[in-house]
Amino acid sequence: MSKDFFIAEKERQANSVHVLLITTGSVASVKAPLIVTELLRYRNVRVEVVASKPSLTFFSQDDIVKAGSRVWTDDDEWVDEYKIGDPILHIELRRWADIVLVAPCSANTLAKIANGLCDNLVTSLLRALAPTTPTYVFPAMNTLMFEHPLTAEHLRVVREVIRYNVVGPIGKALACGDTGLGAMTEWKDIVKVVVDSFDLTPLIKYA
Structure with a gap:
């Protein structure tokens, strides 16, 4: 991970909107390439x-790379050659971000956020975020996991204490075969959150 990259990006893209998409262990992560592709259709x-x-x-x-972005993982956080004073990935990413989308947010990651855990790149980054960074959480889990009493408490903490924006889940047929509340908000509606927040305009493609 290069700190120079983030510095250059901030300087070169001073007028751009920096969207940080976080994916967690829900089958709804399958929508990540669609979200990235659609976001990059805006100016x-x-x-x-x-x-x-x-x-x-x-x-x-590879689908994320083809769309024009990249994927950061735990393996990028603490490399073997790390030295004191080197840039720290979760800090550089949170400095870079103008808006954060946790889409999808699994029951496990929701519990980690609510309890302040920092045991991977995702949760370390979220714990390091400035309170002023707009952050949206899109829960996605099995219906009974969503209806578990701890989930309601975790969502309360995320909304009322951490002050993240929680959107969804919605009711539909789930990938596990159950039908009920727990599916991630439709991916196009997730993109719309960013579009509306920053009044984005689409790129014009000339034939």
């Missing part, structure tokens, strides 16, 4: 993806 938008290890089960990093 002056840059996207970086931070993926928990379980989330990589559901999408190809």
